[in-house]
Amino acid sequence: EYVEKILHLDYDIFSRAVYAEQNQLDYFLELPKGQRMAQIDSLLKINTYEDARKTVTSLANKIDAERETKEYDSKALFSAADESTIARLGAEISDTQKEAARLEAERINAENLLEQTRESLEKARAARESKAEIERLESESRGLESTLEILDHELKLIAKKLAENNKDGADAEKETLNKLVEKFGNSKELSAKLKETKEQEISFEKRIERAETKKEYLGHALKDIGESDNCPLCKSHLDPAKKSKLKEGHAHEISALESEIKELKEKLRETQKSYFETESAHEQIAVLETEVATAEESAKIALQIGQDFASRERELSAKRGEIDAKLKALASRKSELEKEKEEDADIKKLEADYENVLVATEKTKGRLSSLSLLKAEKAERLAILEEKRKVFTVAVKEVESLSRIKRSLEIFSGALLKTQEELRAEFITIVNEVMAEIWPTLYPYGDFTNVKLMIENRDYVLKAKTTSEWVNVEGITSGGERSLAALALRIAFSLALARNLGMLVLDEPTHNLDTNAVDELAITLRERLPNLIDQIFLITHEERLESAVSGYLYRLERNKELDEPTKVVLIASPEL
Secondary structure, eight states: OHHHHHHOSOHHHIIIIIOOOTTOTTHHHHSOTTSHHHHHHHHTTTHHHHHHHHHHHHHHHHHHHHHHHHHHHHHHHOOHHHHHHHHHHHHHHHHHHHHHHHHHHHHHHHHHHHHHHHHHHHHHHHHHHHHHHHHHHHHHHHHHHHHHHHHHHHHHHHHHHHHHOOHHHHHHHHHHHHHHHHHHOOHHHHHHHHHHHHHHHHHHHHHHHHHHHHHHHHHHHHHHHHHOSBOTTTOOBOOHHHHHHHHHHHHHHHHHHHHHHHHHHHHHHHHHHHHHHHHHHHHHHHHHHHHHHHHHHHHHHHHHHHHHHHHHHHHHHHHHHHHHHHHHHHHHHHHHHHHHGGGGGGHHHHHHHHHHHHHHHHHHHHHHHHHHHHHHHHHHHHHHHHHHHHHHHHHHHHHHHHHHHHHHHHHHHHHHHHHHHHHHHHHHHHHHHHHHHHHHHHOOSSSOOEEEEEEOSSSEEEEEEOSSOEEESTTTSOHHHHHHHHHHHHHHHHHHHOTTOOEEEEESTTTTOOHHHHHHHHHIIIIIGGGTOSEEEEEOSOGGGGGGOSSOEEEEEOOTTTTOOOEEEEEEOTTO
């Protein structure tokens, strides 16, 4: 984060293009041929454009494959022959509709003629049926006259029944009944009175029976007292006075019982007489009530008979009117029959004409039905083809749309490729401008006047310019020249990518350098780089590079045998 904040540079780019690990100053030259462009593209994020271009190309290929499939399917779905069939079916349906309209008019005319023929035939048949109808009416008239005779007979019977039902007799019986009810009460009241009288009669009979039993007992006791001096109950001796007194008491009691029995028998006779009279009245009233009810029912029957008589009389009158009307109709039909006799002879011809017209009408209807089915079948085929054409049209539009999309993607893919090339060219231009500026400082000799980065066979190549041509740095230059070229490229990368960079840090930069190269590096660090870099840090075990220092020189010392801490010793400085 600190590096990105200070340098305004992605740390990944910094760690790979600006910063070089120990002995990795010539990292770019160490990359195998064919991989340098991929590495630098990845470093500069140009590879994202290539990834996008590949994705776009893949998508364009998929869309093109889909377009080819849809185009193939659409050709199989609908063809020019189908288009011709649609036109032909449309014309045939139009012709069928015209023919159907003509046949419909023909059907209407045929049905009108059929109706006229049917009416004529019905009139002729009606004329033939008039005779049978007259005979039926005459038979019906005779039947009605018989009905009238029966009704007259019924009316006579009803009148006879009315005469038999004497209303005066019923009124006399009702008057007698009312008098008896007024005197004795109605049948229900008499029934209650009979029950009560019967109960009194039974009560009197029981009382008489008890009194006579007691009287008989006292008589036997009195007889026993007269014949014996002992008490009839306890068998004790009776003195004359007590015996006399006892006899007088029994005699008196017997006399009282006889009076009571006489009185009870008198009441019993009166009760029995009352019961007989009541029973007689009850029977007479019951008979009269039955007779009155019968008389009233007879009166109702007589009333109903009278009503039936009136109803029958009205029915007879209606029947007579109906018979008269039918007889008049019969006379009228006879008159019409005479007029219609002439048409009777044409029935067979009319029936033949009717049959012919009927057959012609049915044929027309059959042809209409066939045309309707044919039209429906063709309309169905036409609808299917039109639906296929719609689907085909949609498919064609989709194919055209996919073609446009593919062309747009191809243009976009080309733009991505062009962008990569332009970004590489711009990057190479900046790098080469920086190297052209710093190379004379790093290498002030005439063997190689410049170095630059070039693209050959889709890969980067670092070249140095001789007096006559550009040659590859690798395999042509010495180790020191190669290291300077690598350093120039690294500095150019750093300045191109990080404009805020102002220092150079070198950690053991003498790896793989011979003595001359080390001396050349020392001169470059001391005399040339300060013109390009604000500050240089050099870390090395190579003592010969002490001559490269133009500022502060520190030596780090440590006695390992005594395990002392590391000491920092100032060797040289601008002030010393």
